[in-house]
Amino acid sequence: MFKPLTGKYDHGPVHLTIHAGVGGDDAKDWANMLFKMYLKYAEKRGWKTSIVDDRAMEIKGEFVYGTLKKEMGVHRLVRISPFSSKKLRHTSFALVEIVPIFPDIEHRKLVIPPEDLKLEMSRSSGPGGQNVNKRETAMRIVHLPTGLAAASQAERSQPQNREKAMQLLKSKLLALMIANQKQTLSELRTKVKPEWGNQIRSYVLNPYQLVKDHRTNVEHRQPDRVLDGELDKFVEAELQLE
Numbered sequence: 001m002f003k004p005l006t007g008k009y010d011h012g013p014v015h016l017t018i019h020a021g022v023g024g025d026d027a028k029d030w031a032n033m034l035f036k037m038y039l040k041y042a043e044k045r046g047w048k049t050s051i052v053d054d055r056a057m058e059i060k061g062e063f064v065y066g067t068l069k070k071e072m073g074v075h076r077l078v079r080i081s082p083f084s085s086k087k088l089r090h091t092s093f094a095l096v097e098i099v100p101i102f103p104d105i106e107h108r109k110l111v112i113p114p115e116d117l118k119l120e121m122s123r124s125s126g127p128g129g130q131n132v133n134k135r136e137t138a139m140r141i142v143h144l145p146t147g148l149a150a151a152s153q154a155e156r157s158q159p160q161n162r163e164k165a166m167q168l169l170k171s172k173l174l175a176l177m178i179a180n181q182k183q184t185l186s187e188l189r190t191k192v193k194p195e196w197g198n199q200i201r202s203y204v205l206n207p208y209q210l211v212k213d214h215r216t217n218v219e220h221r222q223p224d225r226v227l228d229g230e231l232d233k234f235v236e237a238e239l240q241l242e
Helices: 024-045 064-071 104-109 158-179 223-227 232-239
Strands: 014-020 048-053 056-060 073-080 089-100 117-122 138-143 149-152 201-204 210-213
Touching (some): 014 024, 014 064, 024 048, 024 056, 024 064, 024 073, 024 089, 048 149, 056 064, 104 158, 138 158, 149 158, 201 223, 210 223, 210 232
Parallel strands (some): 073 201
Antiparallel strands (some): 014 056, 014 089, 117 138, 201 210
């Protein structure tokens, strides 16, 4: 049984983004594997997912943020690299970023000065049909004072993608303000960089088979099942730490 979730935003939906670490094709492949793992986990839980950008999705359902919030952090993979002609073992890292989707009323309260924003347009590579791919409809917005960025390419028009990216950026900023106990956006003036530090979980596929969470010491000796979305064992143990 899961521990009761009573946090302010625990009952609500999330933005989940996977960032590939250093390591070229291996790191990108690992980020893609994690993205698929969370898609499958959400499906098992009966949650609704929508992909908004490369390795970025929204997940909606009951207590999504409360369930997934402890999954945020660095995940480590050890395996024989499929990209190595010499079949060498390779270690890859990826950062799982999870922020709650804040209510519209809180988004409206957060006013970002236009001069603090950098808008980048590009051609959509995601779903949406031929017409979408012929135009620069994808949108990425960078908050210059902090370096935080958000992107969307899933919508059919540039204004829709801009709105979606802005919603995600505001959620990231609100989450950062809460984490750093800041009352106003102007207090966030330092460039923010992903915390790569120590990994929270390791997935070893070679020379042995093991997934281990380094905070709870929970283990699973069938990594293929974990990567297929079998995460409840880890999630439940994480929530008991609160």
